Amino acid sequence: MAHFKDRPWRLPGQVQPMMGVDLLDLRGHVLDRKISKHQNLTKFDYQELLHNSSFCLVPRGRRLGSFRFLEALQAACIPFILSNGWELPFSEVIDWRKAAIIGDERLLLQVPSITRSVGRDRILALRQQTQFLWDAYFSSVAKIVLTTLEIIQDRVDSHVSRNRLLWNSLPSGLYALPQYSIDPAQFPFYYGILGKSPSQQFTAVIHSVTPLQSQISPVMKLIIAVAKSKFCAQIVVLWNCDKPLPPRNKWPSTSVPLTVVEGQTKMMSSRFFPYDVILTDAVLSLDEDSVLSTNEVDFAFIVWQSFPDRIVGYPARSHYWDSSRSRWGYTSKWTNDYSMVLTGAAFYHRYYHYLFTHYVPTSLLTMVDHMANCEDILMNFLVSAVTKQPPIKVTQKKQYKETMMTQGSKASRWADPDHFAQRQTCMNTFSHWLGFMPLVHSQMRLDPVLFRDQVSILRKKYRDIERL
Numbered sequence: 001m002a003h004f005k006d007r008p009w010r011l012p013g014q015v016q017p018m019m020g021v022d023l024l025d026l027r028g029h030v031l032d033r034k035i036s037k038h039q040n041l042t043k044f045d046y047q048e049l050l051h052n053s054s055f056c057l058v059p060r061g062r063r064l065g066s067f068r069f070l071e072a073l074q075a076a077c078i079p080f081i082l083s084n085g086w087e088l089p090f091s092e093v094i095d096w097r098k099a100a101i102i103g104d105e106r107l108l109l110q111v112p113s114i115t116r117s118v119g120r121d122r123i124l125a126l127r128q129q130t131q132f133l134w135d136a137y138f139s140s141v142a143k144i145v146l147t148t149l150e151i152i153q154d155r156v157d158s159h160v161s162r163n164r165l166l167w168n169s170l171p172s173g174l175y176a177l178p179q180y181s182i183d184p185a186q187f188p189f190y191y192g193i194l195g196k197s198p199s200q201q202f203t204a205v206i207h208s209v210t211p212l213q214s215q216i217s218p219v220m221k222l223i224i225a226v227a228k229s230k231f232c233a234q235i236v237v238l239w240n241c242d243k244p245l246p247p248r249n250k251w252p253s254t255s256v257p258l259t260v261v262e263g264q265t266k267m268m269s270s271r272f273f274p275y276d277v278i279l280t281d282a283v284l285s286l287d288e289d290s291v292l293s294t295n296e297v298d299f300a301f302i303v304w305q306s307f308p309d310r311i312v313g314y315p316a317r318s319h320y321w322d323s324s325r326s327r328w329g330y331t332s333k334w335t336n337d338y339s340m341v342l343t344g345a346a347f348y349h350r351y352y353h354y355l356f357t358h359y360v361p362t363s364l365l366t367m368v369d370h371m372a373n374c375e376d377i378l379m380n381f382l383v384s385a386v387t388k389q390p391p392i393k394v395t396q397k398k399q400y401k402e403t404m405m406t407q408g409s410k411a412s413r414w415a416d417p418d419h420f421a422q423r424q425t426c427m428n429t430f431s432h433w434l435g436f437m438p439l440v441h442s443q444m445r446l447d448p449v450l451f452r453d454q455v456s457i458l459r460k461k462y463r464d465i466e467r468l
Helices: 046-051 068-074 105-116 120-138 141-156 164-168 188-194 218-227 268-272 294-304 351-359 362-371 375-387 398-405 419-434 463-467
Strands: 055-059 078-082 202-208 232-239 258-262 282-287 316-322 327-331 345-349 392-394
Touching (some): 055 068, 068 078, 078 120, 120 141, 202 218, 218 232, 218 282, 218 294, 268 351, 268 362, 268 375, 282 294, 294 345, 294 392, 294 463, 327 419, 345 351, 351 375, 362 419
Parallel strands (some): 055 078
Antiparallel strands (some): 282 345, 316 327
Protein backbone atom coordinates (compact mmCIF):
# COMPACT_ATOMS: atom_id res chain seq x y z
CA MET A 1 0.00 0.00 0.00
CA ALA A 2 1.40 3.38 -0.85
CA HIS A 3 1.49 6.40 1.35
CA PHE A 4 -2.10 7.53 1.30
CA LYS A 5 -1.22 10.76 -0.49
CA ASP A 6 0.14 8.84 -3.43
CA ARG A 7 -2.41 6.17 -4.26
CA PRO A 8 -5.56 4.54 -2.87
CA TRP A 9 -4.85 2.46 0.17
CA ARG A 10 -5.68 -1.20 0.44
CA LEU A 11 -5.08 -4.14 2.68
CA PRO A 12 -1.84 -6.05 1.98
CA GLY A 13 -2.57 -8.93 -0.33
CA GLN A 14 -5.97 -7.59 -1.35
CA VAL A 15 -6.53 -8.26 -5.03
CA GLN A 16 -8.28 -5.52 -6.95
CA PRO A 17 -10.94 -6.76 -9.37
CA MET A 18 -9.63 -6.42 -12.91
CA MET A 19 -11.95 -5.60 -15.76
CA GLY A 20 -11.48 -7.32 -19.07
CA VAL A 21 -10.70 -10.77 -17.64
CA ASP A 22 -12.74 -13.94 -17.63
CA LEU A 23 -15.50 -13.89 -15.00
CA LEU A 24 -16.42 -16.93 -12.93
CA ASP A 25 -19.96 -17.99 -12.32
CA LEU A 26 -21.08 -19.33 -8.96
CA ARG A 27 -20.09 -22.86 -9.96
CA GLY A 28 -16.54 -21.74 -10.91
CA HIS A 29 -17.04 -22.02 -14.67
CA VAL A 30 -15.54 -19.37 -16.92
CA LEU A 31 -18.21 -17.37 -18.63
CA ASP A 32 -17.75 -16.74 -22.33
CA ARG A 33 -18.83 -13.18 -21.97
CA LYS A 34 -16.04 -10.61 -21.24
CA ILE A 35 -16.18 -7.00 -20.28
CA SER A 36 -14.21 -5.23 -22.97
CA LYS A 37 -14.88 -1.72 -21.76
CA HIS A 38 -11.76 -1.41 -19.54
CA GLN A 39 -9.20 -3.62 -21.22
CA ASN A 40 -6.20 -1.40 -20.30
CA LEU A 41 -6.55 -1.19 -16.53
CA THR A 42 -3.20 -1.53 -14.70
CA LYS A 43 -2.28 -4.75 -12.92
CA PHE A 44 -0.25 -4.47 -9.70
CA ASP A 45 2.60 -6.72 -8.62
CA TYR A 46 2.10 -7.43 -4.92
CA GLN A 47 5.79 -7.49 -3.94
CA GLU A 48 6.54 -4.36 -5.95
CA LEU A 49 3.59 -2.64 -4.35
CA LEU A 50 4.86 -3.52 -0.87
CA HIS A 51 8.36 -2.20 -1.54
CA ASN A 52 7.02 1.05 -3.02
CA SER A 53 4.65 1.71 -0.13
CA SER A 54 5.21 3.75 3.00
CA PHE A 55 2.49 2.13 5.11
CA CYS A 56 0.92 -1.32 5.08
CA LEU A 57 -2.28 -2.14 6.92
CA VAL A 58 -1.90 -5.18 9.15
CA PRO A 59 -5.34 -6.17 10.46
CA ARG A 60 -5.95 -9.26 12.53
CA GLY A 61 -5.96 -12.52 10.63
CA ARG A 62 -7.65 -15.74 11.68
CA ARG A 63 -6.14 -15.01 15.06
CA LEU A 64 -4.83 -11.77 16.58
CA GLY A 65 -1.63 -11.91 14.53
CA SER A 66 -1.05 -11.93 10.79
CA PHE A 67 1.78 -13.03 8.51
CA ARG A 68 1.29 -9.68 6.72
CA PHE A 69 3.25 -8.17 9.60
CA LEU A 70 6.50 -9.90 8.64
CA GLU A 71 5.81 -9.24 4.95
CA ALA A 72 5.63 -5.54 5.70
CA LEU A 73 8.82 -5.60 7.79
CA GLN A 74 10.74 -7.36 5.05
CA ALA A 75 9.63 -4.81 2.47
CA ALA A 76 10.49 -1.79 4.67
CA CYS A 77 6.81 -0.90 4.70
CA ILE A 78 5.71 0.60 8.01
CA PRO A 79 3.16 -1.75 9.58
CA PHE A 80 -0.10 -0.01 10.58
CA ILE A 81 -1.41 -2.55 13.06
CA LEU A 82 -5.13 -2.92 13.58
CA SER A 83 -5.47 -5.79 16.03
CA ASN A 84 -6.44 -4.78 19.54
CA GLY A 85 -4.84 -6.96 22.19
CA TRP A 86 -2.10 -8.39 19.93
CA GLU A 87 1.20 -8.83 21.76
CA LEU A 88 3.78 -8.14 19.07
CA PRO A 89 6.70 -10.57 18.69
CA PHE A 90 9.61 -10.09 21.09
CA SER A 91 7.85 -7.02 22.56
CA GLU A 92 9.60 -7.81 25.82
CA VAL A 93 12.78 -6.35 24.34
CA ILE A 94 11.77 -4.65 21.06
CA ASP A 95 10.29 -1.15 21.13
CA TRP A 96 7.78 -1.44 18.30
CA ARG A 97 6.82 2.23 18.53
CA LYS A 98 10.05 2.95 16.65
CA ALA A 99 9.08 0.72 13.71
CA ALA A 100 5.29 0.54 13.52
CA ILE A 101 2.10 2.50 14.09
CA ILE A 102 -0.34 0.79 16.41
CA GLY A 103 -3.93 1.85 15.77
CA ASP A 104 -7.34 0.97 17.14
CA GLU A 105 -9.27 -1.40 14.92
CA ARG A 106 -12.51 0.22 16.07
CA LEU A 107 -11.40 3.52 14.49
CA LEU A 108 -10.65 2.32 10.98
CA LEU A 109 -11.80 5.53 9.33
CA GLN A 110 -9.08 7.50 11.10
CA VAL A 111 -6.28 5.56 9.37
CA PRO A 112 -5.84 7.98 6.42
CA SER A 113 -5.64 11.07 8.63
CA ILE A 114 -3.19 9.39 11.02
CA THR A 115 -0.82 8.42 8.22
CA ARG A 116 -1.00 11.86 6.61
CA SER A 117 0.08 13.40 9.92
CA VAL A 118 3.35 11.43 9.98
CA GLY A 119 6.23 13.64 8.83
CA ARG A 120 8.80 12.60 6.24
CA ASP A 121 11.62 12.40 8.78
CA ARG A 122 9.65 10.04 10.99
CA ILE A 123 8.63 7.94 8.00
CA LEU A 124 12.31 7.51 7.12
CA ALA A 125 13.20 6.62 10.71
CA LEU A 126 10.36 4.10 10.96
CA ARG A 127 11.29 2.43 7.66
CA GLN A 128 14.96 2.22 8.64
CA GLN A 129 13.98 0.58 11.92
CA THR A 130 11.82 -1.98 10.13
CA GLN A 131 14.84 -2.99 8.07
CA PHE A 132 17.07 -3.21 11.13
CA LEU A 133 14.59 -5.35 13.05
CA TRP A 134 13.90 -7.62 10.08
CA ASP A 135 17.57 -8.22 9.36
CA ALA A 136 18.55 -8.60 13.02
CA TYR A 137 15.79 -10.83 14.37
CA PHE A 138 13.32 -12.07 11.74
CA SER A 139 15.12 -12.68 8.44
CA SER A 140 15.63 -16.41 9.03
CA VAL A 141 14.35 -19.21 11.23
CA ALA A 142 17.81 -19.44 12.80
CA LYS A 143 17.70 -15.78 13.87
CA ILE A 144 14.19 -16.13 15.26
CA VAL A 145 15.25 -19.16 17.29
CA LEU A 146 18.50 -17.51 18.44
CA THR A 147 16.64 -14.35 19.48
CA THR A 148 14.16 -16.43 21.45
CA LEU A 149 16.95 -18.28 23.24
CA GLU A 150 18.82 -15.05 24.05
CA ILE A 151 15.67 -13.49 25.52
CA ILE A 152 15.18 -16.56 27.68
CA GLN A 153 18.84 -16.35 28.71
CA ASP A 154 18.30 -12.72 29.74
CA ARG A 155 15.33 -13.79 31.85
CA VAL A 156 17.35 -16.47 33.60
CA ASP A 157 20.42 -14.28 34.15
CA SER A 158 18.54 -11.06 34.83
CA HIS A 159 21.57 -9.54 36.58
CA VAL A 160 23.50 -9.57 33.28
CA SER A 161 20.64 -8.98 30.86
CA ARG A 162 20.74 -6.57 27.93
CA ASN A 163 18.76 -3.35 28.17
CA ARG A 164 16.46 -2.05 25.44
CA LEU A 165 19.08 0.20 23.89
CA LEU A 166 21.16 -2.86 22.97
CA TRP A 167 18.16 -4.67 21.50
CA ASN A 168 16.80 -1.71 19.52
CA SER A 169 20.00 -0.21 18.10
CA LEU A 170 22.61 -1.38 15.66
CA PRO A 171 24.24 -3.85 15.58
CA SER A 172 21.50 -5.64 17.67
CA GLY A 173 21.29 -7.46 20.96
CA LEU A 174 22.68 -10.61 19.35
CA TYR A 175 26.06 -8.92 18.80
CA ALA A 176 26.20 -7.07 22.13
CA LEU A 177 27.11 -9.90 24.48
CA PRO A 178 26.02 -9.15 28.06
CA GLN A 179 28.80 -11.37 29.45
CA TYR A 180 31.22 -8.66 28.29
CA SER A 181 29.25 -5.80 29.81
CA ILE A 182 25.67 -4.66 30.40
CA ASP A 183 26.78 -1.03 30.15
CA PRO A 184 26.19 0.28 26.60
CA ALA A 185 29.04 2.75 27.11
CA GLN A 186 31.49 -0.16 27.05
CA PHE A 187 30.60 -1.05 23.45
CA PRO A 188 31.97 0.92 20.48
CA PHE A 189 28.58 0.99 18.72
CA TYR A 190 26.85 3.33 21.16
CA TYR A 191 29.43 6.09 21.67
CA GLY A 192 27.52 8.44 19.35
CA ILE A 193 24.12 7.75 20.92
CA LEU A 194 25.46 8.24 24.45
CA GLY A 195 27.71 11.20 23.60
CA LYS A 196 30.76 9.26 24.75
CA SER A 197 34.27 9.19 23.31
CA PRO A 198 36.73 6.27 23.42
CA SER A 199 39.69 6.44 25.77
CA GLN A 200 42.58 8.65 24.70
CA GLN A 201 45.21 5.90 24.80
CA PHE A 202 45.77 2.51 23.20
CA THR A 203 47.40 -0.81 23.99
CA ALA A 204 49.74 -2.24 21.37
CA VAL A 205 49.56 -6.03 21.06
CA ILE A 206 52.50 -7.45 19.11
CA HIS A 207 52.12 -11.02 17.91
CA SER A 208 55.52 -12.73 18.13
CA VAL A 209 56.11 -16.19 16.65
CA THR A 210 59.88 -16.22 16.04
CA PRO A 211 62.76 -16.26 18.56
CA LEU A 212 64.56 -13.03 19.40
CA GLN A 213 67.65 -12.82 17.21
CA SER A 214 69.29 -9.57 18.24
CA GLN A 215 68.67 -6.08 19.51
CA ILE A 216 68.23 -4.85 15.95
CA SER A 217 65.56 -7.38 14.96
CA PRO A 218 62.30 -5.98 13.47
CA VAL A 219 60.28 -6.59 16.63
CA MET A 220 62.77 -4.57 18.69
CA LYS A 221 62.57 -1.63 16.29
CA LEU A 222 58.79 -1.88 16.31
CA ILE A 223 58.57 -1.79 20.10
CA ILE A 224 60.76 1.30 20.27
CA ALA A 225 58.78 3.13 17.56
CA VAL A 226 55.39 2.35 19.13
CA ALA A 227 56.55 3.24 22.65
CA LYS A 228 57.38 6.77 21.46
CA SER A 229 53.72 7.45 20.62
CA LYS A 230 52.17 9.93 23.02
CA PHE A 231 48.96 7.88 22.93
CA CYS A 232 50.52 4.54 23.87
CA ALA A 233 49.49 3.34 27.34
CA GLN A 234 51.31 0.02 27.25
CA ILE A 235 52.82 -2.61 24.97
CA VAL A 236 51.87 -6.27 25.22
CA VAL A 237 54.01 -8.83 23.43
CA LEU A 238 52.03 -12.00 22.80
CA TRP A 239 54.63 -14.77 22.83
CA ASN A 240 53.34 -17.53 20.55
CA CYS A 241 56.78 -18.89 19.76
CA ASP A 242 57.67 -22.51 20.51
CA LYS A 243 60.93 -21.37 22.12
CA PRO A 244 61.05 -20.47 25.84
CA LEU A 245 60.03 -16.97 26.86
CA PRO A 246 63.11 -14.67 26.80
CA PRO A 247 64.13 -13.02 30.10
CA ARG A 248 63.05 -9.44 30.71
CA ASN A 249 66.55 -8.04 30.15
CA LYS A 250 66.45 -9.22 26.53
CA TRP A 251 63.67 -6.78 25.73
CA PRO A 252 64.28 -3.07 25.13
CA SER A 253 63.65 -0.53 27.86
CA THR A 254 60.68 1.71 27.08
CA SER A 255 58.94 4.71 28.59
CA VAL A 256 55.66 2.76 28.76
CA PRO A 257 54.98 -0.57 30.50
CA LEU A 258 56.07 -3.58 28.45
CA THR A 259 54.35 -6.87 29.29
CA VAL A 260 55.19 -10.20 27.71
CA VAL A 261 52.47 -12.84 27.96
CA GLU A 262 52.39 -16.33 26.58
CA GLY A 263 49.59 -17.12 24.17
CA GLN A 264 46.56 -18.83 25.65
CA THR A 265 47.15 -21.86 23.45
CA LYS A 266 50.10 -20.71 21.30
CA MET A 267 47.67 -20.96 18.40
CA MET A 268 46.89 -18.32 15.80
CA SER A 269 43.45 -17.51 17.19
CA SER A 270 44.95 -16.70 20.59
CA ARG A 271 46.17 -13.34 19.27
CA PHE A 272 42.57 -12.15 19.59
CA PHE A 273 41.94 -13.57 23.05
CA PRO A 274 40.50 -10.98 25.50
CA TYR A 275 43.51 -10.80 27.82
CA ASP A 276 42.85 -9.05 31.13
CA VAL A 277 46.02 -7.00 30.72
CA ILE A 278 44.36 -5.00 27.90
CA LEU A 279 42.60 -2.11 29.65
CA THR A 280 42.23 0.56 26.95
CA ASP A 281 39.36 0.76 24.47
CA ALA A 282 41.74 0.81 21.50
CA VAL A 283 43.98 -2.08 20.52
CA LEU A 284 46.81 -1.68 18.03
CA SER A 285 47.31 -5.14 16.56
CA LEU A 286 50.78 -5.70 15.09
CA ASP A 287 52.68 -8.52 13.46
CA GLU A 288 56.23 -8.80 14.76
CA ASP A 289 57.67 -7.84 11.36
CA SER A 290 55.45 -4.80 10.81
CA VAL A 291 57.27 -1.63 9.86
CA LEU A 292 55.60 1.46 11.32
CA SER A 293 56.91 4.86 12.36
CA THR A 294 55.70 6.74 15.41
CA ASN A 295 53.95 9.28 13.15
CA GLU A 296 52.03 6.52 11.39
CA VAL A 297 50.90 5.08 14.71
CA ASP A 298 49.74 8.48 15.98
CA PHE A 299 47.84 9.36 12.84
CA ALA A 300 46.08 5.99 12.59
CA PHE A 301 44.97 6.28 16.23
CA ILE A 302 43.56 9.77 15.66
CA VAL A 303 41.54 8.41 12.74
CA TRP A 304 40.34 5.41 14.75
CA GLN A 305 38.92 7.70 17.43
CA SER A 306 36.43 8.93 14.82
CA PHE A 307 35.54 5.36 13.77
CA PRO A 308 35.81 3.32 16.99
CA ASP A 309 33.56 0.51 15.75
CA ARG A 310 35.67 -0.22 12.67
CA ILE A 311 39.10 -1.59 11.80
CA VAL A 312 41.48 1.25 10.93
CA GLY A 313 44.93 0.53 9.56
CA TYR A 314 47.42 0.26 6.75
CA PRO A 315 47.69 -3.07 4.86
CA ALA A 316 44.56 -3.44 2.70
CA ARG A 317 43.22 -6.39 0.73
CA SER A 318 40.08 -7.06 -1.30
CA HIS A 319 37.63 -9.76 -2.32
CA TYR A 320 35.83 -10.47 -5.58
CA TRP A 321 33.37 -12.91 -7.08
CA ASP A 322 35.01 -15.46 -9.39
CA SER A 323 32.17 -16.28 -11.79
CA SER A 324 34.20 -18.95 -13.59
CA ARG A 325 34.49 -20.96 -10.37
CA SER A 326 31.33 -19.70 -8.68
CA ARG A 327 33.22 -18.78 -5.53
CA TRP A 328 34.69 -15.84 -3.69
CA GLY A 329 38.27 -14.86 -4.39
CA TYR A 330 40.96 -13.05 -2.39
CA THR A 331 43.36 -10.58 -3.93
CA SER A 332 46.32 -8.54 -2.73
CA LYS A 333 46.61 -6.47 -5.92
CA TRP A 334 47.61 -2.89 -5.29
CA THR A 335 44.48 -0.96 -6.30
CA ASN A 336 42.33 1.86 -4.94
CA ASP A 337 39.62 -0.62 -4.01
CA TYR A 338 39.70 -2.64 -0.79
CA SER A 339 37.35 -4.47 1.57
CA MET A 340 39.73 -5.64 4.32
CA VAL A 341 42.44 -4.06 6.46
CA LEU A 342 44.76 -6.72 7.78
CA THR A 343 45.36 -6.86 11.52
CA GLY A 344 49.13 -6.90 11.04
CA ALA A 345 49.02 -3.12 11.51
CA ALA A 346 45.55 -1.95 12.53
CA PHE A 347 43.48 -0.42 15.32
CA TYR A 348 40.14 -1.77 16.55
CA HIS A 349 38.10 -1.85 19.77
CA ARG A 350 39.01 -4.41 22.39
CA TYR A 351 35.41 -5.70 22.41
CA TYR A 352 36.16 -7.49 19.16
CA HIS A 353 38.62 -9.71 21.04
CA TYR A 354 35.76 -10.87 23.22
CA LEU A 355 33.37 -11.27 20.29
CA PHE A 356 35.98 -13.17 18.27
CA THR A 357 36.60 -15.62 21.11
CA HIS A 358 33.01 -16.16 22.28
CA TYR A 359 30.88 -15.61 19.17
CA VAL A 360 32.82 -17.25 16.34
CA PRO A 361 32.12 -21.01 16.10
CA THR A 362 34.80 -23.26 17.56
CA SER A 363 35.09 -25.07 14.23
CA LEU A 364 36.30 -21.90 12.51
CA LEU A 365 38.78 -21.11 15.28
CA THR A 366 40.11 -24.66 14.98
CA MET A 367 40.44 -24.23 11.23
CA VAL A 368 42.42 -21.01 11.68
CA ASP A 369 44.69 -22.68 14.24
CA HIS A 370 45.24 -25.74 12.06
CA MET A 371 46.29 -23.66 9.04
CA ALA A 372 48.04 -20.96 11.11
CA ASN A 373 46.40 -18.58 8.66
CA CYS A 374 43.28 -16.47 8.01
CA GLU A 375 42.75 -15.14 11.52
CA ASP A 376 42.98 -11.59 10.12
CA ILE A 377 40.40 -12.36 7.42
CA LEU A 378 38.06 -13.87 10.02
CA MET A 379 38.32 -10.73 12.15
CA ASN A 380 37.45 -8.59 9.11
CA PHE A 381 34.45 -10.81 8.35
CA LEU A 382 33.26 -10.50 11.94
CA VAL A 383 33.60 -6.72 12.18
CA SER A 384 31.99 -6.12 8.78
CA ALA A 385 29.11 -8.47 9.66
CA VAL A 386 28.52 -6.50 12.85
CA THR A 387 28.89 -2.95 11.47
CA LYS A 388 27.69 -3.51 7.86
CA GLN A 389 30.47 -1.11 6.89
CA PRO A 390 33.96 -1.33 5.37
CA PRO A 391 37.18 -0.84 7.32
CA ILE A 392 39.15 2.42 7.07
CA LYS A 393 42.48 2.54 5.26
CA VAL A 394 44.90 5.29 6.19
CA THR A 395 47.75 6.75 4.12
CA GLN A 396 49.23 4.77 1.26
CA LYS A 397 51.88 2.41 2.58
CA LYS A 398 53.25 0.25 -0.17
CA GLN A 399 56.38 -0.29 1.86
CA TYR A 400 54.41 -2.56 4.21
CA LYS A 401 53.58 -4.96 1.40
CA GLU A 402 57.09 -4.94 -0.05
CA THR A 403 58.69 -5.50 3.35
CA MET A 404 56.48 -8.47 4.08
CA MET A 405 57.21 -10.10 0.75
CA THR A 406 60.96 -9.84 1.23
CA GLN A 407 61.13 -11.25 4.73
CA GLY A 408 63.80 -13.92 4.83
CA SER A 409 62.49 -15.78 7.82
CA LYS A 410 61.25 -19.27 7.05
CA ALA A 411 58.69 -18.86 9.79
CA SER A 412 57.09 -15.94 7.95
CA ARG A 413 53.65 -16.80 6.62
CA TRP A 414 54.43 -14.77 3.51
CA ALA A 415 57.07 -17.33 2.53
CA ASP A 416 54.56 -20.21 2.52
CA PRO A 417 53.45 -21.06 -1.06
CA ASP A 418 50.14 -22.41 0.27
CA HIS A 419 49.43 -19.20 2.14
CA PHE A 420 47.46 -17.54 -0.68
CA ALA A 421 45.52 -20.69 -1.62
CA GLN A 422 44.45 -21.18 1.99
CA ARG A 423 43.16 -17.64 2.16
CA GLN A 424 41.00 -18.27 -0.91
CA THR A 425 39.47 -21.24 0.90
CA CYS A 426 38.93 -19.22 4.06
CA MET A 427 36.93 -16.57 2.19
CA ASN A 428 34.33 -19.12 1.11
CA THR A 429 34.23 -20.99 4.42
CA PHE A 430 33.63 -17.82 6.39
CA SER A 431 30.93 -16.54 4.03
CA HIS A 432 29.19 -19.92 4.26
CA TRP A 433 29.18 -19.64 8.05
CA LEU A 434 27.44 -16.26 7.93
CA GLY A 435 25.19 -17.16 5.03
CA PHE A 436 26.22 -14.06 3.11
CA MET A 437 29.31 -12.04 2.16
CA PRO A 438 29.68 -9.31 4.81
CA LEU A 439 32.72 -7.53 3.32
CA VAL A 440 31.98 -4.11 1.86
CA HIS A 441 34.15 -2.49 -0.81
CA SER A 442 35.52 1.00 -0.27
CA GLN A 443 37.78 3.42 -2.08
CA MET A 444 38.15 5.87 0.78
CA ARG A 445 41.62 6.52 2.14
CA LEU A 446 42.29 9.04 4.89
CA ASP A 447 45.54 11.01 4.70
CA PRO A 448 46.92 13.73 6.97
CA VAL A 449 46.09 17.33 6.07
CA LEU A 450 48.52 18.65 3.43
CA PHE A 451 49.73 15.10 2.69
CA ARG A 452 51.78 15.22 -0.53
CA ASP A 453 50.85 18.87 -1.02
CA GLN A 454 53.54 21.14 -2.39
CA VAL A 455 53.96 23.22 0.75
CA SER A 456 56.72 23.56 3.30
CA ILE A 457 57.29 20.43 5.39
CA LEU A 458 57.25 22.71 8.44
CA ARG A 459 53.49 23.24 7.95
CA LYS A 460 52.78 19.52 8.15
CA LYS A 461 52.04 17.74 11.42
CA TYR A 462 52.95 14.17 10.40
CA ARG A 463 56.13 14.92 8.50
CA ASP A 464 57.73 11.49 8.69
CA ILE A 465 54.87 9.77 6.86
CA GLU A 466 55.75 11.35 3.51
CA ARG A 467 59.32 10.12 3.73
CA LEU A 468 58.24 6.49 3.82
